[in-house]
Amino acid sequence: MLQRFLDPAVLHGINGLDLVAKTVVDGFVAGLHRSPDFGFSLEFAEYRAYSPGDDLRHVDWNLFARTERCYLKRYRGETNSQMTLLLDASNSMKFSSHAVTKMDYARYMAASLFYLSLHNQRDPAGLIVFDDEVRNYVRPSTRQGQLHRLLAGLEQAEPAARTDFGKPLQHFQEFLKRRGIVLVISDFYEQPETIVKAIEPLRFHGSEVVLFHILDPKEIYPEMKGPSILVDLETDQRLEVIPDYVKTEYRAKMDNHLQQMKERAQSAGLGYHLLTTDKPLDRALTEYLSLRRSSIAGGR
Amino acid sequence: MGFLAPWFLAGALAVGLPVFVHLLRKQTTVPRPVSSLMFFEQGTQSSTRHRRLRYLLLFTLRTLTVLLLALAFARPYFRHKTVLASDKLLLVAVDDSYSMNAKAGGDAGTKLDEAKREALQTLSHKSVGQKAQVIELGGQMKLLTQPVEEGDQLRAAVDGITPGDGHATFGELGRGMRAMAETVHTPMELDLFSDMQESNMPGNFADMVMPGNVQLVLHRVGAEKATPNWTVESVQAPGQLVDTKKARVIAVIAGHATPAASRTASLVVNGNVVATKKVDVPADGRATVVFEGLDVPYGESRCAVRVGSGEGAADAFPSDDASWFAVKRADPERVLFVHQATDTRSPLYFGAALAAAAQAEFVLQPITPEQSSDIDPTKYAFVVLSDVPSVPAILENTLIRNVQVGGSVLVAAGMAESHREHIPVYDGNVQDGHFYAHGLADAAGFATVGEADGSHPAMKDANGWEGTKFFYAAAVPLDHDAGKARVVARLGDGTPLLIDRQMGEGHVLLFASGFDNLTNDLPLNPAFVAFVDQTAKYLSGEERVSGARVVDSYVQLRNPVNEASGDSAASKATVDVVGPDGKRPLSLKEAAAAQSFQLEHAGFYQIHFANGRNALIAVNPDPRESDLATVPDDVLKLWSGSAGTGAATAGESASEQADNSVSGLWWWFMLMLAITALAESAVASGYLGTQREAA
Numbered sequence: 001m002l003q004r005f006l007d008p009a010v011l012h013g014i015n016g017l018d019l020v021a022k023t024v025v026d027g028f029v030a031g032l033h034r035s036p037d038f039g040f041s042l043e044f045a046e047y048r049a050y051s052p053g054d055d056l057r058h059v060d061w062n063l064f065a066r067t068e069r070c071y072l073k074r075y076r077g078e079t080n081s082q083m084t085l086l087l088d089a090s091n092s093m094k095f096s097s098h099a100v101t102k103m104d105y106a107r108y109m110a111a112s113l114f115y116l117s118l119h120n121q122r123d124p125a126g127l128i129v130f131d132d133e134v135r136n137y138v139r140p141s142t143r144q145g146q147l148h149r150l151l152a153g154l155e156q157a158e159p160a161a162r163t164d165f166g167k168p169l170q171h172f173q174e175f176l177k178r179r180g181i182v183l184v185i186s187d188f189y190e191q192p193e194t195i196v197k198a199i200e201p202l203r204f205h206g207s208e209v210v211l212f213h214i215l216d217p218k219e220i221y222p223e224m225k226g227p228s229i230l231v232d233l234e235t236d237q238r239l240e241v242i243p244d245y246v247k248t249e250y251r252a253k254m255d256n257h258l259q260q261m262k263e264r265a266q267s268a269g270l271g272y273h274l275l276t277t278d279k280p281l282d283r284a285l286t287e288y289l290s291l292r293r294s295s296i297a298g299g300r
Numbered sequence: 301m302g303f304l305a306p307w308f309l310a311g312a313l314a315v316g317l318p319v320f321v322h323l324l325r326k327q328t329t330v331p332r333p334v335s336s337l338m339f340f341e342q343g344t345q346s347s348t349r350h351r352r353l354r355y356l357l358l359f360t361l362r363t364l365t366v367l368l369l370a371l372a373f374a375r376p377y378f379r380h381k382t383v384l385a386s387d388k389l390l391l392v393a394v395d396d397s398y399s400m401n402a403k404a405g406g407d408a409g410t411k412l413d414e415a416k417r418e419a420l421q422t423l424s425h426k427s428v429g430q431k432a433q434v435i436e437l438g439g440q441m442k443l444l445t446q447p448v449e450e451g452d453q454l455r456a457a458v459d460g461i462t463p464g465d466g467h468a469t470f471g472e473l474g475r476g477m478r479a480m481a482e483t484v485h486t487p488m489e490l491d492l493f494s495d496m497q498e499s500n501m502p503g504n505f506a507d508m509v510m511p512g513n514v515q516l517v518l519h520r521v522g523a524e525k526a527t528p529n530w531t532v533e534s535v536q537a538p539g540q541l542v543d544t545k546k547a548r549v550i551a552v553i554a555g556h557a558t559p560a561a562s563r564t565a566s567l568v569v570n571g572n573v574v575a576t577k578k579v580d581v582p583a584d585g586r587a588t589v590v591f592e593g594l595d596v597p598y599g600e601s602r603c604a605v606r607v608g609s610g611e612g613a614a615d616a617f618p619s620d621d622a623s624w625f626a627v628k629r630a631d632p633e634r635v636l637f638v639h640q641a642t643d644t645r646s647p648l649y650f651g652a653a654l655a656a657a658a659q660a661e662f663v664l665q666p667i668t669p670e671q672s673s674d675i676d677p678t679k680y681a682f683v684v685l686s687d688v689p690s691v692p693a694i695l696e697n698t699l700i701r702n703v704q705v706g707g708s709v710l711v712a713a714g715m716a717e718s719h720r721e722h723i724p725v726y727d728g729n730v731q732d733g734h735f736y737a738h739g740l741a742d743a744a745g746f747a748t749v750g751e752a753d754g755s756h757p758a759m760k761d762a763n764g765w766e767g768t769k770f771f772y773a774a775a776v777p778l779d780h781d782a783g784k785a786r787v788v789a790r791l792g793d794g795t796p797l798l799i800d801r802q803m804g805e806g807h808v809l810l811f812a813s814g815f816d817n818l819t820n821d822l823p824l825n826p827a828f829v830a831f832v833d834q835t836a837k838y839l840s841g842e843e844r845v846s847g848a849r850v851v852d853s854y855v856q857l858r859n860p861v862n863e864a865s866g867d868s869a870a871s872k873a874t875v876d877v878v879g880p881d882g883k884r885p886l887s888l889k890e891a892a893a894a895q896s897f898q899l900e901h902a903g904f905y906q907i908h909f910a911n912g913r914n915a916l917i918a919v920n921p922d923p924r925e926s927d928l929a930t931v932p933d934d935v936l937k938l939w940s941g942s943a944g945t946g947a948a949t950a951g952e953s954a955s956e957q958a959d960n961s962v963s964g965l966w967w968w969f970m971l972m973l974a975i976t977a978l979a980e981s982a983v984a985s986g987y988l989g990t991q992r993e994a995a
Contacts, residue, residue: 092335102335189336219335225986232337242343253339 047071082124082140082180083117084207085110086172087154090131090163091234092189096277097218105277106185106214107154113183114150118142125150126175129157132164134171140180162234165190165198172202179206188213189234192260200268210271213261217276220254222246301965304375311370318362322355361980368976372969377962388487388515389447390432391477392419392454395494395521396461397438397468398851398902398925402495402529402617404522412463415493415521419458422491422519423451434458437494439466439852439900441476447484465851465902467922468494470939471502474509481511493519496931499924508939516940524930526557527616530581531926532565532605532623535848537594541629542661547594551605551623553579554586556927564608565589568622570601576608600628600916602904620926624918625848626904633681633840637666638688638695640716645816646686649823650832657833662840669695677702682839687714687814691724699725704804706911708839713774714814723776726801726808732775734795746771750792756800757838758809759788764827772819773797774812805859805911809839841913848918854896855917858910876908880919 050059050070060073087110093103110127117125126140127150138146138153163186176182182202188195188211195211202209224243231238258274265272303309334340400412419434426432431447434457444457477490490510494500496518502508510516533554541547553565560583567575574595581587589605596603606622615621635654639646647666654662662681673692677683677699685691691699699709709725715733722729736747746769752759759765773795778785788798788809799810813819822828849855857875874891878884880903886894899905899919907915 095333095335187335189338216335227343229331230334230337230340231331233333233335235337237337238331239337239340239342241340245341245343249341250339257339 046074048074082126082178083113084126084128084140084176084180084182085113086128086130086182086184086186087157088131088163088184088186088188089129089135089157089159090161090186091159092163092187093214094159094233095187095216095219097216098278100277102187102214102216102277103157103159105275106212107157109212109214109275110154110185111151114147118147118150124180127153128168128172128175129153130168131159131161132167133161134168135160137175139175140178163187163189165195169198169201176202176205176207180208182207182209183212184209185212185214187215187219188261192257192264195261196264196268196270199270203269208271209269210273211261211265213258213272213274215274215276217278220258220276222250301376301378304377304964306374308373308375309370311373312367314366314370315363318359318366322359322362358980358983361976361983365973365976365980368969368973372966372973376965376969378965379962388430388489389484390422390426390430391435391488391490391514392422392432392458393435393437393441393473393490393492393494394419394458394461395437395468395492395500396464396466397497397500398463398465398620398921399495399497399617399928400521401463401619402522402527402928410463411495411522412461415495415519416458416461418519418521419491419493420455423454423458426451435476436461436464437468437473437492438464439468441472464900465919465921466900467850467852467925468497468500469502470500471504471507474502474507477514478511481513485513487513487515489515489517491517491519493521495522495928496520496936497925497927498929498931499927501931501935505939518936518940520930520936522930524933526927526929528558529556529617529620529926529928530554530558530561530563530607530615531556531617531620531923532607533586533923533926535605535623535625537603537625537627539626539628540661541594541596541627542632544595544629545593547627549591549594549603549605549625551589551591552586553581553589553607554923554926555581555584557584557929559583560585566606566608567591567594568604568606569594569596570603573606594627596627596629598629600626602916602918603627617926617928620921623848623920624902624904626916626918628916632661632663634665634679635662635836636672636675636677636680636683637664637686638669638672638684638691639666639686640688641668641670643687643716643816645818645823646712646814649817649828650684650686650815653823653829653832654836657829657836662836677707682708682710682836684710684712684815685724686712687716687816688724689716690722696724700803703806703808706805706841706909706913708807708809708841710809710811710835710839712811712813712815713776714816714819715772716814723810726776726810727803728776728810730774731777734773734775734791734793736771736773747773747791747793747795749797750790750794752789753787756786756788758798758800758831758835760830760834764825764830765789765822768820768822768825768827770797770813770820770822772813776810776812802859807839809835841911848920849899851902851919851921852898852900853919854898855905855907856896857907858895873910873912875910876906878906880904 047060047063048071050072054072058072058074060071063069063071087106089103093106094101096102096104114125114127117123122142124140124142125146127136127138128134129136136153136156138149184199199209199211224241224246227240227242229238229240262272262274394412394415396412396415400415401410403409404411404414423432429449431449432445432454433447434444434454436442436444444460445453448454473492477488481488531554533552535552536550538547549567551565553563555561558581560581562578562580565577565579566573575591577589577591579587579589591605594603602624603626604622604624608621637647637650647664651664651666654664665680667675669688669691672695675695675698677695683699683702699707703709703725711723711726713723713730734747736745748770749765749768752765754760770791773791775795776799778787778796778799784803785799785801787796788800789796791797795812797812799812801808801810813822815823817823822831857877858873874888875886875894875897876884876891877886877897880901884891885900886897897907899917902919902921905917905919907917909915
């Protein structure tokens, strides 16, 4: 059952890339992520002159014997990047115009990321499922069986209730005390300023926050051949709509919403990516990871 | 315009269905879920107008579909007055019955020659592009060509018509045309070239009425007034002859439309005139001539009675002046009569009856079962087992084999057989014996014949059987005989009295009583002589081949094969038929399988049957063909006027009816229906597509 989240085709596309965290997180477990901080590891970094109070264990006695000066030996530390994924499980995620609902797409993507993080990078990964409250929380860890716990959490995340970013925010703060990568997957049917305002505090801990905006292609370019009665999946409210409106005003409003989301997120230092459910999953992730790597390289 | 099936118009009521769907049924829209309504606004202003317009178009198309379907099934038509000559199928029917061999008068040759000349003239006046078909009307109606335009093919077909010996009937022509009109709906013109013989008229005028789209044009060939004709109407002569001095040949000389005249009747044997007699034939009447003694050589002889011109008027139809018959002279055939030593009455009565009948053709040879072991039954005409409880096994097996290949056995199951269940040769058992003398079944002490099948050769003269008293009859069950045994006579209580059972090519006739006068008084009855005579002829096979036949009659070549038992070994033997012209009309395949054969020509047929017997069969034309009286003009006018709507509207001219043809419109409606259905599918698929998307 869990294998459906580990589509080999998807993983194949991701395997070729190194996940390089943008932010260095504390930790001493060996990995592939280079930390900008210095720690105590095997790879030499530099010498520093001894100053009173330094630990004498780190003095390079060989150098002292040759030069009679005390230097401390410093090493380049390698660390892990804790990844926490926030998954929106509101009713609106049930929508689909084809075989894959937005929720399915989000699950596939989350599962792929979990697998990549735990299996390849040995990074701790955690999951928070929310709608108007926190529905499920899987603590970030690299313990054995963590991947199965995460995937089981994804399985249990059935869409219910409506989205509310305000209420579960305080809980996010409790759970996310360590720095790391925070990924938010949602269709973001809310005002952009409300969303950014609710998520922005997550960055204050030093975490890198990225928003994955999942939409169905028919939500961006809807088709309507005749007047129809529309039902809101979250509120159950009904509204009769004519095709002319959908072709003109709806498009304009949706474009404006997407533009606002992008701008507000970037201005708040949040990563933002719009993904539609008709795009191949590996392609979407590859696109994102490439962007991340290029941005890391640019930052050095 | 009208409708051929107006009841289908009731189907137009189905229009109510689209009316209900579009106008009466409340329109419902399936709600369509969306993630959020935050970017939508309500709008209803212009939607219903578009929807109604499209629904109105769909409603119109659906209503039209239903109406066109109902109209197409009602088969609309319209009458139009103009029919092109090339649309009319020309049918040229030439009568080639036996009477057409008569002289037409003058130097024109026979009537058939004149008919063919006129038919060719009619074909030459056929318009270009018009199709025609040639029909030969003899004993049967034959289509000589398909409907074709090529004149050469049609003329060749007319030229190829040869004089026939059959008897034509206009009823056959009427039936054929009615059958043809079921498949050909275009107007047809039937040109009939015939001598319009009165004897060709069927018993019922309705049989010869033509269908509505046939215009009948009659062409009389020969004189309208009947020409005098003398003919030998019938000849009565023995088929098999033993004593030539006792034989008699009785001929009937008939005159049709003739004055009283003196004619000469000659008896011809194998081409030689052996006797001549003068006979006075009254005006338009008949006279009988009797020839005493028929001196023919041993074997089969081809004989004829011929009527000569003698003195007086000439004969217009010399071809029918002779009537042929075949006679076979042979020594008396022996009949093996197996009886018990104690039974002396049976051979006495049976032998006396056999001697009295059949012109002494058979000689009885009575023996007891003990003497019969080394008897060869093939040397006998047939075998009689008279109330013998058992026969030697060797004889029974020999008899069964003989029956399988065409021999015959007559079994009498008298009281002696009641002690034993098994009946020799006959594949059956005696279930019980009915002793009527004891008054158990009948208060009178005897039983009488309840029913008799007069069509069976052995019971042709069953008139004397009514008074016969039966005191005993063996009850033979028929359950396992279904399909093979035929009950020829039953007693009053239903007990089968005479059963004919086919075994292979031969027959076993079971008489469920005795030939003595103890079990019944039949031997004392005059009907016994006729019964023995006819039974002897039937079992010896003489009945099947004796006497003269009429043209177009059938002769049975082999017994029908019983598919269930498949016991006819002899049915696989080939037969051989040699026609009057010396040719063999049957192919090898037909000779191996044909059960019967139609005698199509007059003359002598030499036939070798499947059971090994040979016969010479004389075939004469139907005597009705000799009466050259023609159908009166008023009757012919009535007939030709009856084409169209029958005799009731005979006053209408045939041409007017033919021109008033009918054209069906249903396929135009079907075409429009197909177009409407396609349009409806296109419009409806758009609508349904929206519905599906919404769902």
